[in-house]
Amino acid sequence: MTQFILDELRHLILKKVGIRVVCPSDCQVIALAISKKVNKSISETTIKRLFGFATIHHQFSKFTINTLLEYVENDDTHVVTDAAINGSPYTGDKDWDYLIAKARTLSESTIKRVITQSEIPYHLTINRKFAEHDFNYFYSSNYIFTAFIAQAGYGKSILLSHLVQNLFLKPGAKYAQDVVLFLHAERVFNVETESQNLETDLQKLLGLSTEKDIITYFNEQYAKNGKKLVLIFDGFHEILRRNGLKPKIFDSIVKMLCDLEGSPAIKLVLSMRSYAWKRFYQNIRHSHYLKSKWFAGSYFRSIEQSNVPTFTEAEVDILFSKISSFPSKRLNSELKYQLKYPFHISYYYELKSLYPENEYRTNLVFYEMTLQHLSKKIYSSKHSVEKLILCKQLIQLSDYGLKGNRIDKSLLMDEFTVFRDAYMELLLDGLLIEEQHHEHGFPIELVRFIHPHIFEYFLFKETLERHQDQMSPAFFEAIVSGYSNNKLALPLLKWATFFTIKNGDFDPIISILNLKLGRWETNQLMLFMAEQFNYQLQNEPESLNGLKKHNIHQELLRKFAEIDFIDPSYCNLLKIFSEISQDEEVKAIYYSMVFIFDSFSLQASKLQQHIEEFDPATHPLKNWPVHPATFGALLLQLLNGENISEDPAWVQFDLENNGQALLEQMSGAPQYACSIFLLLLNWLNGNLPQVIDLINSIKNFKQSGSISDYYSIYMLHVLALAYANSGNTKKADQLERILNHIHEHPLRPDTSPCAKDLQQLVLAQQYLNKGNYELALLHGHESVERYKKNHCLALQMIAYQVLIRTYLETKDIDKANEYRYTVLCLLDEKKINSNLFSFQAIVSNSIINP
Known part of the structure; x- marks a missing residue:
């Protein structure tokens, strides 16, 4: 009885009883199920021996094997069971279907492993169309091998599982009559032996006779029926992480590629992380023949050593529709861009599972996703301290970001000696990348953080450490003065805002609001701050106490009088801050400012909605000289074609020189809200002289700095x-x-x-x-x-x-x-x-x- 048949029996039995991962307690259930089905007694101990939970002292009896075969046998497995009963490997071409079935069993086992290890439910994953297009071209070409190459987390295993199912395994698949062998690398490569004959091991795995080598056999079959053997190897990073870069693994692949000699009968597909591929390519770069037989794919980028593109916008929409009920078209553009990187999807899914009611109008959630990624790959990983030291060194050697995100690899030589394993993991996990550039005609190797947001995170941490871990006014001024020219100031300020609100320490918020930033930066930072407050309060409602204690809303209202109130993001800001305010007057001021934005649209339904929110008799703004509800009512009259000249409210506003006296009573946000109400009413009422007088009176207040x-x-x-x-x-x-x-x-x-x-x-x-x-x-x-x-x-x-x-x-x-x-x-x-x-x-x- 070959090891393959035993493996296949185990797989088929588990499939039959519906158990994915077997444990000792399952053995009694399995034994009873078999006995009931075939009316033959199989002991629990026998099942434990079969699955490795008890020691095997002798070969299984013919009765045991026949009983197990009888239990699992059906139309799809009869060729497998026949081979097992005959006790001999497959030796001829009498049953090509048998070989397909054997390979299919192994491939399905690998797919199940992929499903089990998927970081989001597998049914939420998608088929990558580019992979099918590339494979179809490769299959019919003269190339003998290709590779799907990308950094960690790009979903290469899931990509291959969909590819194998759609093109080989499902009913009516395009290549259903070919033999596809989709294997995890640990199933193929033996790192314990001095050398490995990959062809012989594959031959044994398929149960082929050793009379003919595997290449000769499939060449003959291809000549007869035009069918091929497609080998797909995945999961190299796992054996490389455990065993280091073993040259013999790559050597055995190269030897097989050389032995193929351009054979059209066998196609080899590899799945590797960028760093592993870079090392593998060193083995073939001097061979013109091997390079000519390599299909690089349609999206290969030599600098990044990758040919798996990020998700397209359409793919993000499909994924997002599966994960969230929130319409993807309303998703923040920055966040949507980041979700194009496949590994971010799992973190987003986890956050949506924890906080299903949250809607993300900014890229705030991306900062949470980044923390989860860093926690998994650095803080909670092996060699975490060494990895952090290396990241700190990279920031310091870049002159704290002033020299960019690339440093000469030779500057890290001392660290390589001490922290080699940590450095290798950073490369394999897709946090760092090595690039080769030329300077004055000489090649130099550079190291950088792959993703800018990881670089920005560590730059923030190092900048904060330089200021004794204190988010003081000097810390923020240093960020603005030092990083505005290279566009790093806003990301660093966002990280500061994120941690300040997350930790419930609101003192630095005042310093952030006092910063002199450009229009776009101010609006972006305010919107980010608003959503972070909202997000934090949903998860930790007690944070409201900090807002009140530090008079944050008063500071925000002051800031609102200084920012671009016609910008669309302004309305979003006001709505979010009004939602988190517990003070009715403050909430009303926010809402009256939203009224300004909506009044320019002249939509009667929106105006009516705002009017209903304000009750002049009881509302906190009842003492305003231009009450929002009165303004709304007058504006509606104008839209309906009514004359407001005799309206008592309008007569009060339209008194000669009343505009200046009116505004003198107020300051800040309420002042400009009332003035804009008056300006819009006067303009639409055709009273341009009053508009001019009112604005000229406002100009006088500019000198006092209130506007x-x-x-x-x-x-x-x-x-x-x-x-x-x-x-x-x-x-x-x-x-x-x-x-x-x-x-x-x-x-x-x-x-x-x-x-x-x-x-x-x-x-x-x-x-x-x-x-x-x-x-x-x-x-x-x-x-x-x-x-x-x-x-x-x-x-x-x-x-x-x-x-x-x-x-x-x-x-x-x-x-x-x-x-x-x-x-x-x-x-x-x-x-x-x-x-x-x-x-x-x-x-x-x-x-x-x-």
């Missing part, structure tokens, strides 16, 4: 637009020059895309006033498209007004009427009275007085 630079820049744009629309060309031209200077020489904080959108609108109106109709149309069309994209209907209507007036000035009445009709349809769809923007009058007056 932010962003706020002032936006007010300047609105003021320029008001002057341009009112016909005051002298003031409009003066403001246009100021705005051009701002956009050509950005202030700090820098101008935002939203400010540039306003600049487009100002220029469109100015070019119309000056008679430069070509440029007026150019900027007008650009403004319409931008505000359409941003759902800012109020400003979109002003841009349409410019376009229609310009077409009328150029006597293009048809075009003017076309846009008038477009606008009227849009206003009708939104249920907005067309008289609000006077589009009917614009065209009618021009037709009457052409």
